Amino acid sequence: MSRAFDWLDKRYGLTPLVDFLKHKEVPVGGHSMVWYYLGGTTLFFFASQVCTGLLLLLFYQPGEATAYESIRFITTKVPFGWLVRSLHCWSAHLMIVSLIVHMFSTFFLKAYRPPRELSWVTGFVLFMLALGFGFSGYLLPWNELAFFATSVGTDSMKAVPGIGDWLLQVLRGGTDVSAQTLYRFFALHVVALPLITVGLVGGHLLFIQRQGMAPAMGTHVARRGLRFFPDFLLRDLLLWLLCLILLATLAVSLPYGPGLPGVEWELGKKANPLAPAYPGIKPEWYFLWVYQLLKEFPPHILGMEGPQAAILLVSVMLGIWAAVPWLDRRAQRDESSTAFSDLGVAAILFVGYLTLKAWDIGGKGLKVPDTFAVARATSIITVIVAAAIFALRRFAYQHRFFLLSGAATLQIALHGFLRVSYLNAGIVSVLLIAAGFAYLRLRPGPSVPPRLGVAP
Ligand code: HEM
Known part of the structure; x- marks a missing residue:
């Protein structure tokens, strides 16, 4: 090991990196350490998504005549294919849960305060990308539920002020949801979003490595913290093991989800664009609040169409959320x-x-x-x-x-x-x-x- 290290060190100068890791510490005190582990669990679920997604790609074939059939083949014929699909779906939901808890915990700890504004902003963009993964992945099985949910979901894009109709055309690849939409969502889901996400996760982690984790508010002086390597990392790994056990248990015992609306992935019937849409179709659970808000708005309000006003409100709220590091003046002063x-x-x-x-x-x-x-x-x-x-x-x-x-x-x-x-x-x-x-x-x-x- 040490010879290999010397060989690499001579060529790439690894000693400063090792010194950095040796001295890296996680702040202790002020608040519970639990909150510092949630970014790591999100990372774990993201890594699970990449691994299981690659396995699914070995058999999945996008296309009107092949998408549904290939998923059915994976779940019925490929050895452990049902398990890989179940792991992929469960891990997607657990990742969003972990992401939301991580986002709110960094929010309440005011970890976004200077100099960590970019950790917050890259995190916010990662959150939006995760929603994009969920939205684009939903259509890929090309079953009835996916087809109609995507029709309703993309239809709400029309409400985006100014560019709504254009956005709808770009997303669908035409006026209606069709095989073109499937190809676009497939490209987004397996190429564009993973590439952007990996780059951004890299940036997010780099910022955090450079600046260290935020200490509790008002504790400027760095007390001696927990050594990152190996103390914090070993705890992180233990938690990842627990996440793996949870993921495996859920995937094996509930291979098609818990059956709640927005948290199920039973394959059902193949999509038929000519069939009438059945009522009560709902998006995945993390989009439900936008779906409900759209329902609460009347058809017209303040000279705008109701859905337009609702989407505008959602955009303003998300904008405020992204800009929090600059809006929270007291946190900037560590108050x-x-x-x-x-x-x-x-x-x-x-x-x-x-x-x-x-x-x-x-x-x-x-x-x-x-x-x-x-x-x-x-x-x-x-x-x-x-x-x-x-x-x-x-x-x-x-x-x-x-x-x-x-x-x-x-x-x-x-x-x-x-x-x-x-x-x-x-x-x-x-x-x-x-x-x-x-x-x-x-x-x-x-x-x-x-x-x-x-x-x-
Ligand atoms: C794929 C998504 C994400 C991954 C993999 C990820 C990963 C991580 C990791 C490993 C850490 C360091 C440990 C920790 O504090 O838990 C971290 C810290 C942080 N994350 Fe994320 N994160 C993600 C999304 C987000 C989101 C959505 C936000 C907020 C909008 C966010 C904001 C932050 C902030 C402000 C820190 C610094 C915490 C501190 O200094 O104490 N992250 N993230």
Whole structure:
């Protein structure tokens, strides 16, 4: 080993890299270490996707006459083909779960604050790419569900202001979903997205290696941390082993998914573009909130088409999310910024409520669910969660800013309990936020007292 190392060292000068690894440390204290492992678990699931995807590629054949047949061949004839497909599908969902938890944990720890703005931005783009993987992969089996879900999903692109129709044509390769769409999605899924993602993951990891992991807010002085090599890495590997066990168990015991809408991959019937679309078709679970938001908008609003207004709102929200490192001025000064923690909670309540509603929770299993019953049941769940988060933040972290999460909860409560339309309830909440900020501006003294050294 040491001779091989010397040989490589002489040619490529590896000693500085080894020195760097020897001295690299992960900050300890301030908050739980658990949050530092979630990027690693996301990386694990991404690597699983690449490995199982390559195996599927050995047999998958894109094309109107071959895509569905080749997936059926993989699941019925190829030895362990069903397992590889199941691993690929499960790992895709687990990766998105891990990604979302990683994104919110870095958000709440304010790990995006300078100098780590680009870690956040590359991460945000990776999040969008992961959604792109899910969307493009969904069509590849060319079954009924995939076909109609892609028709509905791509149709919502029309709503993108200005370039909607063009975007729809580019994505579909024509006016309708056809074999052309399948080829494009295949190229995106197995070539374009993996190449861009690998490059960006490389950049994301490089930034983190150069800067190290963010210490807790207010702890400027680097205390002695946990050695990255081997202490942190060994823990990382142990967690990867647990992820592998979880993935294998799920893939073997539920090869076609848990059967929840948006989390199933039963092959079913082959796509037939001439067949009528069946009602109640839903996208994958991580798109459900956008799907539900589109449903909450009327056909026309403020001189725009309803879906256009909904997509514009989603774009503005995502834009704010991407720009958080520059918007959070307090975090830039390494001061506690509870207003931004509140923004994160409001985002969770907003997205969580719409997702539950899209699942028709509380709809009593009716074919056409009772919309009021669904709105009430999902409101009860979300308001309970909101109250629990409020109690945790108030009593464990002494937070005092609840304007945004309060407004999000008010919208949900007005809609679910008093049957106010979702949009009108939203307008009341926006007015409350405006009044709240006006009050904080006019009030003498700091609006949110800085609390250095506490969890943000
Ligand atoms: C394929 C997707 C991703 C992979 C593989 C990945 C991987 C990682 C890894 C391995 C780390 C270092 C360990 C850790 O803090 O967990 C990290 C840190 C970080 N990630 Fe990601 N990540 C991904 C997506 C994201 C997303 C979506 C965001 C946010 C929008 C994000 C923001 C960050 C930030 C700010 C850090 C620095 C954390 C710190 O300094 O404490 N990442 N990522």
